[in-house]
Structures are given as structure tokens and as C-alpha cells.
Amino acid sequence: MTEGTSGPHDHGGHPRLKLSDQLSHPVRFSLVAALAGTEESEFAVVRDHLQVSDSVLSRQASQLEAAGLVRIRKGFVGKRPRTWFALTPAGRTAWEQHLGALREIANESLPSSDL
């Protein structure tokens, strides 16, 4: 979960390097946060929690699906099409690691010039 984090400023075990690029995007971060407490959530429920448009949610969810972090299931209730989101095991692991890195950053006492 360190994609896009290598480079000349690589600081080895610094918690910033443990953050996932996929989960650093604000909408994707919120989407995964909303899914973390549930087994499965329907599209409209997540959209309302995140207060984003259908197209934004679809685009970001598709990116997470492509990365293997979210499973998207489509079906019908009666004649109405529905879409459900769920975190994959890899997604749950990535989320826990991302939160862990954030906790480390939140607890660190580095001077602001190092940011």
C-alpha cells in the first residue's frame, strides 16, 4: 500500500510512506470509511452519507474496485436496479493500514518544516 511513494525523499519507515494513494483521495477515503462499519451498503445510502453526486460516487467506487479494494454487486429489488458496495478483505486490510499510518502521523511530534 505504498504506491507512488518512492523517490528521493523516501524516509524509510516514515508513517507517511505507509499511506495508500488509493485511500488518500477525499471521496475514496470517505467511501471506504462509510463501508468499514458495514458488511454491505447500497449505492443510495453511501451517496447520501458522502453527499456526493451519483457520477462522482460511481467513478471513485470503480477505481477502488479496479484496485481490488471494493466489491461492487449489481442486482434488482423488484424491478428496480440496485448497486451494493462492500470492502474486500484486501480493502479492509488496506484501510486498517491506512488508519494505522494516520494514527502514527497524528501522534508524531515532528516540526512543521519536515512536512
Place this chain on the structure above:
Amino acid sequence: MEAHESRPSAEAARELLNEAGRLESASRAAAGWPHIAMLLGLGAITSLSMLSLWFVARFDEALVALPIASMLIWLAIFMVFMIVFGRSTKRGFGRRWMTFMMIWAALWVVGILLASTVLSGQLWFAILIAAAITVNSVAGAWLEARK
């Protein structure tokens, strides 16, 4: 700019953690009420049906279709509510649901089989099964509501 140079400050990280906690709590709190209603409803209609079947067997077996039909109608109502409005399930719900349903099914099958054969007309047995179904149902719903 390197990717990690735009990573959050300690204060921003704390805000992100708070936001994550808030979203997780909100999504979990919104999930589950149709499933809780189903758990309570299933317990209510099947436990009362056990007692109704005892009354029918004792007073007029020709009326056996009445409690069965009532039970099935209410079962359909609760299932429709759960399917239509159950748009989100709490984490671990599938495992808890299976456990609850297996206990309920076992109690129901044993109750119906014995009440219609060797323990036919035994009020204490109907009450015992009805009570066990009630306890299982309330415990399942309570657990789900507290998650």
C-alpha cells in the same frame, strides 16, 4: 512534487481519523433496523403461532389453516420490509443472522414435529417452545441493535 510531500500534517491526520470514525458510526447506525424488525417479527409471529396451534388442536383442528395463514402473511410483510428497506448491513451481520436463523429453524421444526405427534395437546411444551423462540429472537435483535 513528490506524492508523500503532500501527505497530511499531524493535525490533518487527526481530522481525517475523526471524519473516518464519524462516517463509520453514521453508516453503522443507519444500518440494521429492517433486520431488527425482521428478527423481532419472526420471533413474535412464530412464538404466538405455537400457542395458536395448541388452541386449534385443543378446540377445533379444522381451523388450523387460520393461524398458519396469519403467520405466513405477517412473515411476508416482514420479509418485504427487510428486502426493500434493508439497504445496508452491519459488519458481521451475515454470521450473526445465520446463527439466529439456525437456532430459530431448529426450535420451530422441533416444536411443530413434537407438538403434532408425541407431545400433542401439551400446553407446557407449546409455552416452552414459544418462550425459547422469543428469547432467541429478542437476543438476536438486541445484539444487532447494540452493534
